[in-house]
Amino acid sequence: MNQPAEHFDAIAIGAGPFNLGFAALTDGLDDLKVAVLDASEKFVWHPGMMLPGTHLQVPFMADLVTMADPTSKHSFLNYLKEQGRIYPFYIRENFYALREEYSNYLAWAATNIDSVRFGHRVLEVEYRGGRYHLSVLTASGLSSFTANKLVLGTGTQPYLPPVVSDAARGTGKVVHSSDYMFHREQLLAPRAAESRPQVTCVLGSGQSAAEIFLDLLRCLPEDGHLIWATRSERYFPLEYTKLTLEMTSPEYIDHFHGLSMEQRDVLSAEQKGLYKGINADLINEIHEELYQRSVNGAANVHLRTGCTATSIEAAAEQLAVTLRHERTAQDLEFVTDNLVMATGYRAGTPDFLDGITERINYLDDGRLNVDREYSIGLDEDIFVQNAELHTHGFTAPDLGMGAYRNSVIINRVAGRTVYPVEAQIAFQRFGAAELAGLPTADTANSRA
Numbered sequence: 001m002n003q004p005a006e007h008f009d010a011i012a013i014g015a016g017p018f019n020l021g022f023a024a025l026t027d028g029l030d031d032l033k034v035a036v037l038d039a040s041e042k043f044v045w046h047p048g049m050m051l052p053g054t055h056l057q058v059p060f061m062a063d064l065v066t067m068a069d070p071t072s073k074h075s076f077l078n079y080l081k082e083q084g085r086i087y088p089f090y091i092r093e094n095f096y097a098l099r100e101e102y103s104n105y106l107a108w109a110a111t112n113i114d115s116v117r118f119g120h121r122v123l124e125v126e127y128r129g130g131r132y133h134l135s136v137l138t139a140s141g142l143s144s145f146t147a148n149k150l151v152l153g154t155g156t157q158p159y160l161p162p163v164v165s166d167a168a169r170g171t172g173k174v175v176h177s178s179d180y181m182f183h184r185e186q187l188l189a190p191r192a193a194e195s196r197p198q199v200t201c202v203l204g205s206g207q208s209a210a211e212i213f214l215d216l217l218r219c220l221p222e223d224g225h226l227i228w229a230t231r232s233e234r235y236f237p238l239e240y241t242k243l244t245l246e247m248t249s250p251e252y253i254d255h256f257h258g259l260s261m262e263q264r265d266v267l268s269a270e271q272k273g274l275y276k277g278i279n280a281d282l283i284n285e286i287h288e289e290l291y292q293r294s295v296n297g298a299a300n301v302h303l304r305t306g307c308t309a310t311s312i313e314a315a316a317e318q319l320a321v322t323l324r325h326e327r328t329a330q331d332l333e334f335v336t337d338n339l340v341m342a343t344g345y346r347a348g349t350p351d352f353l354d355g356i357t358e359r360i361n362y363l364d365d366g367r368l369n370v371d372r373e374y375s376i377g378l379d380e381d382i383f384v385q386n387a388e389l390h391t392h393g394f395t396a397p398d399l400g401m402g403a404y405r406n407s408v409i410i411n412r413v414a415g416r417t418v419y420p421v422e423a424q425i426a427f428q429r430f431g432a433a434e435l436a437g438l439p440t441a442d443t444a445n446s447r448a
Helices: 017-026 076-082 086-092 099-111 177-188 207-218 250-257 261-270 280-294 351-359 399-414 441-447
Strands: 006-013 034-037 121-128 131-138 141-152 156-158 174-176 199-203 225-229 301-304 307-315 318-325 330-336 338-341 345-347 382-384
Touching (some): 006 017, 006 399, 017 099, 017 399, 034 141, 076 086, 076 099, 141 399, 174 177, 177 338, 199 207, 207 225, 207 280, 307 330, 318 338
Parallel strands (some): 006 034, 006 141, 174 338, 199 225, 199 338
Antiparallel strands (some): 121 131, 156 345, 307 318, 318 330
């Protein structure tokens, strides 16, 4: 006899930082029963990018809970206290947690929240009888769950552009940045004695590309060559000035969401430097390393901007790469032993949603139509985490806005205000807001 399906008010699918925040902020709510399901056997967070010494680009307060509930037991500071590390962190006087320590914090939180269930792979979702029915594969076999609402946090997938040929992919010499640490030993291993030097190339210009380039640079053999190329016109720094940071605010999301889709797309393209650039301190570290190497002669390091990869092919035991300099219309051709592609990630719609596509709102171009409060469901019963870059702007992947978004979603799921949500936090106003207190032309004329 089949076991009856376990029912929840909401099921969150995927246990990355954002849905872990959902789990943490619903933990202990008596009137809300939730589950967070993840296919992995245990928590992992970008293990391929855990380079030594790398840190977050946002302050530690951008944890799972603090910006919504500073008293929560699931905070980063409470994690440090339980690990006996809060005083060393205090003495360090650095708001930016090490990436490895933050990952350990997330794993700690995941093991301390009962609603989080690893080893639960969602295979299929259907809607009938006013509920979502989930078929879930576990170590015990196939299980059934039902939920009134869904929260999708399945994340993005590493992206390799089509310019990388199938033959090149099959060589094992093309490594996406997300897998760097798994291939680091191979990338740094000295070549067997041969007549030609070892060549390694990094393509991309974001934070990941910069971190990997510096790591490779510090280990560059004397006769090795290291290439760092990007289609960007320069190595853009992240802009962290205070008035720009005010754009990570509820009122800017209001403003952005209220624009037409065409205007949003234009703005998104213009704002990539606000979340895809390089930390300024890291840029300075790279320059210092290059400078020190130049003291005793030029190093075999080659930086190229404004270059788009037009061909990446297998070539004997190497890869043949062609870059096109867009401004001069010239080609740059070379061969490399290894290629690290820091080409980012792409969002996709999971296959398990195929059974409920008719209950999801889409834009004319096929992208998700996410409403202001993060729902894509026809009945406002399906929510997304970090799938709304095109509708809500660059705050979508920002860890610092995770607790805000979860507050909005939880309030909608619960049908009450569980967490107060700030409406205005910025000094500036976006759009043509009235200049309160100033006389208008009409009042000026009436006084004349």
